[in-house]
Amino acid sequence: MHIPTVSQTHPDSKSRALRERLGLLTYQTPPAEALATIVAAEAASVHQVWRTQGTPLWNSLTVLAAAATHTTTICLGTAIMPTYAHHPVALAQQALALASFAPNRLRLGIGPGNRQPIESSYGLTPSRPLAHLREYLTILRAALWTGHVEHHGSFYHTQATLPESAQVPILISALREKAFALAGELADGAIAWVCPPKYLLHTALPTMRASAERAGRPTPPLIAQVFVVLDSDPQSVRSAFRAQFDHGRFYGNQPEYAAMFTAAGFPVSPDGSWSDDLIDTLVISGNEATIASRLAELLSFGLDELLIMPLQSSDPTNLPRLTHLIGRL
Incomplete structure (x- = not known):
C-alpha cells in the first residue's frame, strides 16, 4: 500500500519562530483543568499544546475536541495515543471528528505505550510492538488521508470507508534506533519521551536522517520532551522531580527505558531510580531568562521542537508564568 506523507506540512525549522517550535504539555490532568490550561495558553499566544494519554485515564482526543470548540488558533496534539488500546479505524474516526472542529490544527501522536499498564488495564500482551506500529500507521494513514482502507496483515484485517478524509499529520513515539x-x-515526526538531548542528537536524529534518505523523503521533525520549572535551586528541582515521579522508578524499571538510559550514558540504579546527572540533563530550570536561553540552545543544536512538561512546583505561579514565557518567545 502506498503511504502518502506530509513531510512539507511544517516548514524548515530554521524558518519558524521560536514560539512555534515549543509546545505546552497537559499531563494527565482532569478534563476541566486541561481545558482551562489550553484556553489560557491560547490567550497567552502559545502556538501548540499537547495532551498525554495515561492508561486508563481520560481520553485525550475527547479532551482536545472539547478544547477545539473553546479555541480558534492553538494547535492540538496527542503525545501519545496508545495503539494497542485503540483500533486504527476507530482512532481515525475520532481524529476526523476532532479535525472537523479544528481544521489544520491537529497532530496525532501514536505509539505502543508502556507494556505494564497495557497488560494490566486491558489484558493485552503487546507483541512485536515495532511491527505492530508499522502496520497500525499504515492503516491509520490510509483511513485518515484517503477515507478508505483495505488491509490484510499480521495484526489487522480491515476494510472500511469513512465519511471524509483529512490530512492530519501522524507522528510516532520513539525510544530506540529502530523506532x-x-x-x-x-x-510525519517522532516524539521522544524522557530521552537525554545528547542521545537524541547523536543517535536518534542521525538514524532518522539516514532512514528518511533511504526512503527518498525529507527528514520529519524530531520533537523532544523536556521538564521545565521556574526554580533556581538545583537540589529543590531534583527533589521536586523525585517527588512527582517516584525517583523516576517507573521508567527506570521498564527494560526499554533502562536500555535507552544506559545507551545515553545515564544508567539507572538497580531499583530503577535516576541519578542527579540524568535529572539535570532532562530538567530545564532557573528564571525566565535562563529557561528561554536553554530552550533556544537545545533547538539550535538540531532538535526540531520541544514538548514542555511543567514540573510540579509549590509555587502556584509556575504554570502561568511558564505559559506566558512560551507565548512571548
Missing part, C-alpha cells in the same frame, strides 16, 4: 528509523521512513 526512530521507522519515523524517518514513514511517519
